[in-house]
Amino acid sequence: MTQQPATATPTSGAQAASDWWRDAVIYQVYPRSFADADGDGMGDLEGIRSRLPYLAGLGVDAVWLSPFYASPQADGGYDVADYRAIDPMFGTLLDADALIRDAHELGLRIIVDLVPNHSSDQHEWFQRALRDGPGSAARARYHFRPGKGPDGAEPPNDWESIFGGPAWTRVADGEWYLHLFAPEQPDFNWDHPAVADEFRSILRFWLDMGVDGFRVDVAHGLVKAPGLPDLGGHDQLKLLGNDAMPFFDQDGVHAIYRSWRTILEEYDGQRIAVAEAWTPTVERTANYVRPDELHQAFNFQYLGTHWNAAELHKVIDTSLDAMRPVGAPATWVLSNHDVTRHATRFAHDSARGTQIRDAGDRELGLRRARAATLLMLALPGSAYLYQGEELGLPDVTDLPDEVRQDPAYFRGAGQDGFRDGCRVPIPWTTGGSSYGFGPGGSWLPQPATWGGLSVEAQTGDPASTLELYRAALAARRAEPALGAGESVRWLDTPDGVLAFTRTGPDGTVFTCAANTTSAPVTLPSPQGRTLLHSAPKAPESGGGTVVLAPDSTVWWTSAPAAG
Missing domain, CATH: 3.20.20.80 (Glycosidases)
Structure with a gap:
């Protein structure tokens, strides 16, 4: 095609x-x-x-x-x-x-x-590896190994699959292949x-x-x-x-x-x-x-x-x-x-x-x-x-x-x-x-x-x-202080609360506060206006404080409201 x-x-x-x-x-x-x-x-x-x-x-x-x-x-x-x-x-x-x-x-x-x-075990490489047999070039692309024990009936090592059970499956000619996940997912040999x-x-x-x-x-x-x-x-x-x-x-x-x-x-x-x-x-x-x-x-x-x-x-x-x-x-x-x-x-x-x-x-x-x-x-x-x-x-x-x-x-x-x-x-x-x-x-x-x-x-x-x-x-795209960056400035908060600020290139200050507790928490009011809140109602504020609802997060920005 x-x-x-x-x-x-x-x-x-x-x-x-x-x-x-x-x-x-x-x-x-x-x-x-x-x-x-x-x-x-x-x-x-x-x-x-x-x-x-x-x-x-x-x-x-x-x-x-x-x-x-x-x-x-x-x-x-x-x-x-x-x-x-x-x-x-x-x-x-x-x-x-x-x-x-x-x-x-x-x-x-x-x-x-x-x-x-x-x-997949249906990949053409793996199917060829099965056909070509032990010692073949095709098998070298995967992890095929002889088994342990006198008749090779035990897996080559003790690794287990992420999905449970051994990380090895034995094929008809007696060799084993590695699969960290399902048997239908043989691991490639990246040394090849x-x-x-x-x-x-x-x-x-x-x-x-x-x-x-x-x-x-x-x-x-x-x-x-x-x-x-x-x-x-x-x-x-x-x-x-x-x-x-x-x-x-x-x-x-x-x-x-x-x-x-x-x-x-x-x-x-x-x-x-x-x-x-x-x-x-x-x-x-x-x-x-x-x-x-x-x-x-x-x-x-x-x-x-x-x-x-x-x-x-x-x-x-x-x-x-x-x-x-x-x-x-x-x-x-x-x-x-x-x-x-x-x-x-x-x-x-x-x-x-x-x-x-x-x-x-x-x-x-x-x-x-x-x-x-x-x-x-x-x-x-x-x-x-x-x-x-x-x-x-x-x-x-x-x-x-x-x-x-x-x-x-x-x-x-x-x-x-x-x-x-x-x-x-x-x-x-x-x-x-x-x-x-x-x-x-x-x-x-x-x-x-x-x-x-x-x-x-x-x-x-x-x-x-x-x-x-x-x-x-939408706010993340519009706010200069959100997005790329490598640090936050943490604020002092009571136990169970996270709060930090970020400052944009234009001097805009963004504040985020999260209350992970099951009770309301009172904090000093951040500067600026409330931008967004996860709780159904905006946080109550007054007298220089704001109340965070249980299990909620609030955003504030110092940028003036549009219009």
Whole structure:
């Protein structure tokens, strides 16, 4: 199939600014759950394309698309069979080209997922490795090893899959292959030069198509420790653990990203790469965004922080301090396709992790989620939003077992296996068989309450979460003191409260205060006018003080009101 490459750079003047990515708000689309154009119950590229005006109106700067490549879909498309083809369930390369073009015309940039740690077991390279047998050149592109024991019946080492069970699967000729995730996802051997060459070619293919960047899946996992040593007593199933692992965050990954950076800089329009790198510390994460490597790295330490002022203060300081020496922007994120939505995580008074199996207090969760969003969008750097969070969507915690598709759910160990709850197709309209998701049904069942949370239901309602997001993103673009930066000035506050100021180049002073407690808190009134508040009512003020509602965040600005 031949085609003309899409326009490389968005036409919006606002997006043409230098280092656009330093303060960008990037919206993650999970393609199968965003919008369905053909009525098969599965989202697709044409559906995404039809909703691009909504995203431009929301006020985001870029759209990150989770995988849409040809795939058997053993792990939601993160098992790629062909990196240069679109899976038929999502459309064609021409659909991708049209989507990129339309996005650029609307001033939106497009970031695509790249999955370099592993392929699908249906990838032509792996299928050839199976055919060619032990010792073949094709097998050297993956990690094939003989087993242990007199008959080779034991795995080559004691590594376990992130999804549970051994990280090794035995093939018919007796050798074993490594897969840190599902057996259908064999890990590439990045010590083999053909692997590096192939991915440099893949980068150029999509850059020539006009994409503006890549989100690098499992960026910390490409290089394994020499000899693939046993782990011994380490807890191998903690993806978010603090232990150093021989299959994660090896120093050799950085040479790969330095080579990728040179390719990105061959193209105009400031193309970027973003690391999904689970590392023991924020300082280790900073290694991925040194000036000659990637541009951003997800801040998973922030995502995992509870709604607690002391914890938030610490992780914000640590994040900013770690990024400052390497000149990279901090990033902030509250939800994605792998964790329980923050409107549900925060619906519990007790400390919880990123995977929650019960709904909790919906009203409490939404109140805290709105406050957490305003806090996040006030911080210096770049912010990531996950589709549907602008609607205040909770996780769907009561999906029947028979509809679940998360591979971790069926393996009975490792991750909790409840990621389907954050992947339920989002609602667009108040009614219809799938609340506007598409002309048919939806691949995961939507709750009966979804219509009341839809875009249609919330649009124009000043008290809605959607209008709060729209207002916050508009203010973020308009306020000189918001966006890019590397520090905040903390204010003295009572326990349970965070407050800081930021100063714009024109001298405008922006103030943000967040009350993480369940009781009202009185503070000295910040200078300027109230710009935005997450609680239903504006904060009460008078006599030089202001009252913050429980679980709320307020913005103030010293700039005079328009008009």
